Amino acid sequence: MKITKDVVEYVAHLGRLELEPDEVELYTTQLGRILDYVDALNKLDTEGIEPTSHAVPFDSVMREDEVRDSIGIDGSLRNAPERKETFFKVPPIIEVEE
Amino acid sequence: MERILDMTIQEVRGLLREKEISSVELTGFYLERIKKHDGSLLAYLRVTEEEALEMARNADLRMGQGEDGPLLGIPFGIKDIFCTKGIETTCASRILEGFIPPYDATVIKKLKNCSFVHLGRLNMDEFAMGSSTENSAFQTTKNPWDLSRIPGGSSGGSASAVAGGLCAAALGTDTGGSIRQPAGLCGAVGMKPTYGRVSRYGLIAFASSLDQIGPLTRNVSDCAVVMNAIAGYDPMDSTSIPQPVPDYTEFLGRDIKGMKIGIPREYFIEGMDEDVKKAVKESLAVFEHQGASLVDISLPHTEYAVATYYVICTAEASSNLARYDGVKYGLRVDGKDIIDMYKKTRLKGFGKEVKRRIILGTYVLSSGYYDAYYRKAGKVRTLMRRDFDEAFKVCDIIATAVSPTTAFKAGEKVDDPLTMYLSDIFTIPVNLAGLPALSVPCGFDGNGLPIGLQIIGRPLDEGRIMQAAYVIEKERAVKKIPDTLRS
Numbered sequence: 001m002k003i004t005k006d007v008v009e010y011v012a013h014l015g016r017l018e019l020e021p022d023e024v025e026l027y028t029t030q031l032g033r034i035l036d037y038v039d040a041l042n043k044l045d046t047e048g049i050e051p052t053s054h055a056v057p058f059d060s061v062m063r064e065d066e067v068r069d070s071i072g073i074d075g076s077l078r079n080a081p082e083r084k085e086t087f088f089k090v091p092p093i094i095e096v097e098e
Numbered sequence: 099m100e101r102i103l104d105m106t107i108q109e110v111r112g113l114l115r116e117k118e119i120s121s122v123e124l125t126g127f128y129l130e131r132i133k134k135h136d137g138s139l140l141a142y143l144r145v146t147e148e149e150a151l152e153m154a155r156n157a158d159l160r161m162g163q164g165e166d167g168p169l170l171g172i173p174f175g176i177k178d179i180f181c182t183k184g185i186e187t188t189c190a191s192r193i194l195e196g197f198i199p200p201y202d203a204t205v206i207k208k209l210k211n212c213s214f215v216h217l218g219r220l221n222m223d224e225f226a227m228g229s230s231t232e233n234s235a236f237q238t239t240k241n242p243w244d245l246s247r248i249p250g251g252s253s254g255g256s257a258s259a260v261a262g263g264l265c266a267a268a269l270g271t272d273t274g275g276s277i278r279q280p281a282g283l284c285g286a287v288g289m290k291p292t293y294g295r296v297s298r299y300g301l302i303a304f305a306s307s308l309d310q311i312g313p314l315t316r317n318v319s320d321c322a323v324v325m326n327a328i329a330g331y332d333p334m335d336s337t338s339i340p341q342p343v344p345d346y347t348e349f350l351g352r353d354i355k356g357m358k359i360g361i362p363r364e365y366f367i368e369g370m371d372e373d374v375k376k377a378v379k380e381s382l383a384v385f386e387h388q389g390a391s392l393v394d395i396s397l398p399h400t401e402y403a404v405a406t407y408y409v410i411c412t413a414e415a416s417s418n419l420a421r422y423d424g425v426k427y428g429l430r431v432d433g434k435d436i437i438d439m440y441k442k443t444r445l446k447g448f449g450k451e452v453k454r455r456i457i458l459g460t461y462v463l464s465s466g467y468y469d470a471y472y473r474k475a476g477k478v479r480t481l482m483r484r485d486f487d488e489a490f491k492v493c494d495i496i497a498t499a500v501s502p503t504t505a506f507k508a509g510e511k512v513d514d515p516l517t518m519y520l521s522d523i524f525t526i527p528v529n530l531a532g533l534p535a536l537s538v539p540c541g542f543d544g545n546g547l548p549i550g551l552q553i554i555g556r557p558l559d560e561g562r563i564m565q566a567a568y569v570i571e572k573e574r575a576v577k578k579i580p581d582t583l584r585s
Binding site: 007008011012013014015016017018019020023026027030031033034035037038040041042044046049050051052053054055056058060061063071075076078079080081082088090091092093 | 196197198200201292293294307308333336337339399401402404405406408409416420423424425426427428429430432433435436437439440441442444445448450453454456457458459460461464471473474475476477478479480481483515516529530531532533557
């Protein structure tokens, strides 16, 4: 598929990125080139090959459900740009009509 | 004190043990060197002088009480990607500026248990994405052998600091070559262990199925000593391998008679420097002379490695970097609603390469393209693993160049991402297959720039890799530390 500015803007939205106009131009050209290069993978017949997601196979690791020390509420909130009491504070997510 | 630069950590430990020097003096020596030379190398993002001296005093106290240990009182530089309690950790990104981790990464905890000394935080490409440190939001590190050239990346600060003598050893991370390539370009020893050998708990994630932590050191002996300290199972990392860790120092000095060394025919490519080829071939002759035999092997899917890698690593990165949303830590830029706040925060907080990779990764994972790109790359990854499985039926280790060229000039490739990506062609396949590999200095080119030999092994065969690397180090006797940084 041809990479257009619309595609880059749409994907940037999915990735929650705002882009400057010159960045949209730049990424449109560069992504087109990179994806052309990646398309070389289609030369390979991979019918019936299982994909590898991790180089070393491992099973789900379980542990006993025991209470252990953790960094706690203050440790968790210490780096927050904004907090209120014991919560992270964010802009309104759901508009409430008065 | 300058003689310390030519000693192994084990030898320096001897001086500390005999009370010929103290850890405070040793730490002071490196702090002085940082003051003198880091203005030109720019390897450190932040020097933690106070913490360093406190840790050194503590180490001296312990030694006074008769304690001993392989890294007791030894000063390290730390790539700025490992969460370290109470010490700002930024990943060389504006989005994490001011982030003070509330806990230690397992590798940091392990070094603290050895009573190491934390000299400071080393520069890197932002979120470890890059091959030159030019993607750092703060500064571009210089190559100690030629200040107009890059040190490689992403662990470029680590390689420059080690090769320039601004720390005894450093920690780095390697996702597609980020330890081995800068080690090779700066003339340091750099090891990427088997995936799962070193716990990634507390490592700021880039591509979780590829990332691995390892040491950068001035010699193979130090590599073994640091590996002894950081390797091993960790219940906090579900990909950690529950296998005992051998004493890697025991492999050093063993002969390599009868060892079979695979030479992949796909690894002498067009566009490769003649000097690099020559140094690699001379190193292979050393192996033969020491009783090993060379075996012609093929890794037929090598040409697809870079394409496979850039699909997988960007997909994983786009997912991992979703956490930088201006809520929990780091930068927040206000917006008209929460989505706008996310977007503006990420616009201001991320650099160009990071955004490029998030966009590419989001694209290859998006509905309609997942099978064509992400799933396809996963299948090719299987073929590449099989290439190595086949090769290791006829050889014990594989030897190649680390990079096709020596260090390039700053600015030369930064605007051409694809060319930059291709400079990692020899290191990337190793991460896709999860194998251990090491870069050891094996010569210089006509401009006096270091050349690295890459040695790749079977899973968990780090010891044999170091055994072979030690032979190269002894026989090639490559100079460490440029004369300009001697004083």
